[in-house]
Amino acid sequence: MFEFAWWWVLLALPLPLLVLLLPRKPRHSGAALRVPSLTADMQTTNQKTGPNKVLLVLAIVAWCSLVIASARPQWLGDPVSIPTQGRDLMLAVDLSGSMNQEDMEINGRRVNRLVMIKKVLGDFIARRVGDRLGLILFADTAYLQAPLTYDRATVEQLLKESQIGLVGEQTAIGDAIGLSIKRFQTKSESNKVVILLTDGQNTAGNITPQQANELAINDGVTVYTIGVGADSMITQGFFGLRTQNPSRELDEDMLTELAESTGGQYFRAKDTQALQQIYSILDALEPIERESRQMRPLQALYYYPLALALFLSALIASAPILNWAAQMFNRKSS
Template sequence: MLEGIEFLNKEFFWLLLLLPLAILWYVLKHKKQTAELKMSSVKGFKIAQSWLPKLKHGLFVLRLLALALLITALARPRTSDESTKTKTTRGIDIVMAIDVSASMLAKDLLPSRLEALKKVAAEFIQGRPNDRIGIVEYAGESYTKTPITSDKAIVLRSLEDIKYNNIIDGGTAIGMGLATSVNRIKDSKAKSKVIILLTDGVNNSGFIDPKIASELALEYGIKVYTIGIGTNGMALSPVNINPNGSFQYGRVQVQIDEDLLKEIADLTGGKYFRATNNKKLVEIYDEINKLEKTEIEEIKFTTYQEKYRPLVLLAALFLLLELLLRSTVFRSFV
């Protein structure tokens, strides 16, 4: 019954100590509240039993109940309903630059580098509901898959649609991928602008030098996190295309230009990571998620409902009932 009720002025409950004193006073004094007539004998009188004198103590009970209710009302019982509203005070715009060259079909990450990346990236996107995210694909060339948007459903669908195709020229144009990402995010009004650039190779294509693209990112205040994906040593990778269009796989030496990726990250204030397996890739995106936190302001609204009014009304009812009974039924006995 009292669940969810708080008392604002609990100190008034000390007044409840008056109730035992009132009961003690009533016990000591109640005999003097009725008239007494001493007679040597009542043999000549007819004795009649009445229940009214026995019920007269109920008047005192009503008064005690009224007093207890008034004290409880003074303690200000109330319930509270708390609601919260969040406001993003520091939004982040993120562009994910994804290498979609044929080498991303290598099976050193399961089921392939590209599919492992898509799964982890989807979880990363879902974990950032307050940020805008875009996707850039690159191989020998680069293009925008999805402009930065707050609609995560669109971003997730675009991510799911990413697959290797021969439309983009072969090779790995890291500079092109980074430059396209910078172009996508440079005019953003967000407090923080981030590019997550992932590749599994070396820069061997494109007409934009990665270092120039890095300096461009620095000029626009864009932080670049770089990820080199691929195991150490040899990996089962596509080496040829069969007549039916399927890939022929062979053991290929993994080559990642880690020095370049570290230089890009250091210049722009980001960080370089190496994902050698599925677990490490998950840990990398978790770490980036922690490093780039969106500041959220939580505003709490509390609605109070005062509960003392019913207690006061009930106390008044008890006092009125006592007065009524005292003036009518118990008028001759009290």
């Protein structure tokens, strides 16, 4: 179906005709200013040839094209049904300095925790057909990067662009959950699920995890927490190789309490495979029924008449120069 988004702009099509109705000033005889030879030659040429009908037609077509482009022509495709059931998932990702710890592996290559989360969480987002996703990044405090939306590609792109230290170096777990709860308050029909990924303990923020826990219980928000980080890691020390625990600061008791008290579950992601298994469990969350909705794909067409208007305007603007060039060529030939 073809339509104009702003059809009323088409009323401006006869506007140039009003110029013919305007009163004209009488020409006064007398001394005239001397003009450069280029302008004089152009005026002389116009006097000899009279009004150029071709330029007039081009100007009319250019004006009509410009008005049509301003009316925003567009093509509406056939209606497409949006899934009537799905989940509302708010993803809260830790960007604190400890996420730079390289204790994870992807295809045999050692990477830091955030790179691993981006890889696996990206696959998780791609499978969320029919779900609304939101993204919160937190460190010293929590920031909303994407509200709940069906646009999974944008959420995944914002996750890929996130960087460690972007919002600080500490860990504000309470703020991340509190902000997630606030975003759910405008969603009446929602299963309100928060998936929080962190590798540490709460060290910053305006809300404590305990306060956030109470808010989640009161608002019916289910929190799933994921502790990220390996249990052991071999490093090169002064006296040779030694084994250390890179996740010693992970507060698993607090994360377990946050999850279980809200009806969720705490998961431990020690490697990429464990995190993938966790997402498989989250895939089984019961979706909620929503009202049936339809959308129609829209394709903008305004750039076609706009390009034609610009092209014709360039031709009209260059016409006097072309006439002058032709006049000079004829003079030299004669």
